[in-house]
Amino acid sequence: MYSALKKSISLASEAEAFINYLAQGRSTLNFANGYLRYLRTEVNRDSQELSALNADPPLKSVISEDRVQLESLQAEITNIQPDPKQTTTLSPSAKRIRQIRVNLERLSSSL
Amino acid sequence: MKKMLGLTLGIMTALGGFVDLGQIVFTTQAGALFGYNLLWAICVGTIAIIVYMEMCGRIAVIAHEPVFSVVRDRLGKRLGLSTLIASNLLNLLTCAAELGGVAIVLHLLAGWNEHLAVIGATVVLVALVFLCRFQWIERTFGLSGLLMIVFAVSAVVLHPNWGLVLRGLIPKIAGDSKRGLLYAYFAVGIFSAMLMEYEVHFYSSGAIEEDWKSKDLSENFMVASLGSIAGSLLTVGLLILGAMIYRPRHVFPELLSTAIFAGAYPFAKKAIVIALLGTLACIAGAAIETALSGAYNLCQFYDWPWGKNLPARSAPIFSITWIGLFAAAAVILLLGVRPLQLVNFSIVFGMAVMPFTYYPILRAAGDRAIMGKHVNTTFDTVMGGIFLVLITIAAIAAFPLMILTHGGRP
Numbered sequence: 438m439y440s441a442l443k444k445s446i447s448l449a450s451e452a453e454a455f456i457n458y459l460a461q462g463r464s465t466l467n468f469a470n471g472y473l474r475y476l477r478t479e480v481n482r483d484s485q486e487l488s489a490l491n492a493d494p495p496l497k498s499v500i501s502e503d504r505v506q507l508e509s510l511q512a513e514i515t516n517i518q519p520d521p522k523q524t525t526t527l528s529p530s531a532k533r534i535r536q537i538r539v540n541l542e543r544l545s546s547s548l
Numbered sequence: 549m550k551k552m553l554g555l556t557l558g559i560m561t562a563l564g565g566f567v568d569l570g571q572i573v574f575t576t577q578a579g580a581l582f583g584y585n586l587l588w589a590i591c592v593g594t595i596a597i598i599v600y601m602e603m604c605g606r607i608a609v610i611a612h613e614p615v616f617s618v619v620r621d622r623l624g625k626r627l628g629l630s631t632l633i634a635s636n637l638l639n640l641l642t643c644a645a646e647l648g649g650v651a652i653v654l655h656l657l658a659g660w661n662e663h664l665a666v667i668g669a670t671v672v673l674v675a676l677v678f679l680c681r682f683q684w685i686e687r688t689f690g691l692s693g694l695l696m697i698v699f700a701v702s703a704v705v706l707h708p709n710w711g712l713v714l715r716g717l718i719p720k721i722a723g724d725s726k727r728g729l730l731y732a733y734f735a736v737g738i739f740s741a742m743l744m745e746y747e748v749h750f751y752s753s754g755a756i757e758e759d760w761k762s763k764d765l766s767e768n769f770m771v772a773s774l775g776s777i778a779g780s781l782l783t784v785g786l787l788i789l790g791a792m793i794y795r796p797r798h799v800f801p802e803l804l805s806t807a808i809f810a811g812a813y814p815f816a817k818k819a820i821v822i823a824l825l826g827t828l829a830c831i832a833g834a835a836i837e838t839a840l841s842g843a844y845n846l847c848q849f850y851d852w853p854w855g856k857n858l859p860a861r862s863a864p865i866f867s868i869t870w871i872g873l874f875a876a877a878a879v880i881l882l883l884g885v886r887p888l889q890l891v892n893f894s895i896v897f898g899m900a901v902m903p904f905t906y907y908p909i910l911r912a913a914g915d916r917a918i919m920g921k922h923v924n925t926t927f928d929t930v931m932g933g934i935f936l937v938l939i940t941i942a943a944i945a946a947f948p949l950m951i952l953t954h955g956g957r958p
Binding site: 440443444446447450451453454455458461462463464465466467468470471472475476479 | 652655656657658659793794797798799800801802803805806808809812813815816817820821824954957958
């Protein structure tokens, strides 16, 4: 369980770092599209792994919350349209992804 | 002047061809998890590969024996055959992983569909290997791989605390037992990634392909040592990038794109393109090396004609084998196996097989009957022996560590 949560935090943190980089107009379009696609796939995989976890009742709420955050993360990554000419539109996404990461870290420290 | 040029080219080729997919991902992960605390594993791996690569080159030149003939002669037919099967299985898995990495890089570079990129890359690489002479294949990918220097430059530009980096030369026992096991797993993984068998198989076969003579032994030493040292500096760069970019963010890099992003992090678009092209050259080069190594191994074991510089019709089994390995690798990927899963497994499996490759090399290089005055010095034998012990310990520990750490998951 702890390992799965660590992976969720890792993915959120990675997405945050890359979105910030993208927001500065420093990535190529193909790299951004490809990287975001791979991130989405990993988030989806992590979410599926969580669904398959057989946890004790006290941990079920943690798993459930983790999945909610991952679904939000996936939605945020899906909605990002890398456009070298409109990097300012990424700032709100970056903020929301940062919040997802903070939520996951709080969840982790509650264990 | 010509000799200096040849030597420089050889060292640069070794540098550019030093890293492969496993090293890129594993080392970045190690930095992300443990900071600089596995620097010592890179150093130990570097010295080990220098010692054994030099021995392989020397055996190839003096005894005119490539590695797998030595393996067969020293281990006997039965154990030698088991080693051949294991090594070639490893070559197939590694080739598939590298080919998958090529497809990922092409997707990130040009947006191409990954499955089509696998097929396209297989066709292009097979055509290149078929049409080009050995030297041109080696030099093209080796020199293009020099673009990986962007990773080392990025690491320097981030201004790491060099005092802390150097402290990584001293092995540390990590906190609790779970973290300790993970630390050991990554130490074994880094060591294994630097000593992958296909590298020495390819190097020794290449020495024979390029018709090295006794007068080339100094070049053999320089290429093995300086090329490996320069290549290991790149690997150190990857470790530093993992430590500086991902460790503070609690990111465990599981994607190739994550490692490439680190190489361009301080810079902008051009650096991404350079990092992608450098990675493409290294990984494509490794795919070629593993496919050719598989063919070399088989033909050398059975004393069938082999050599890239022979016409294909003169070495039919050799040609069919390396082409077949590429094709099989492509099929594995098209069936949906993920390249980075293959990398994990091939690094651990590679470690387990290593003693059966390196022990015969040490024995052959120390045999005065075949090496004459170029036999191992006491220093060579001692160093080779020490590293063989380390390789054997790591080989025994590899699979248990993989199981206990769930494949290196933090």
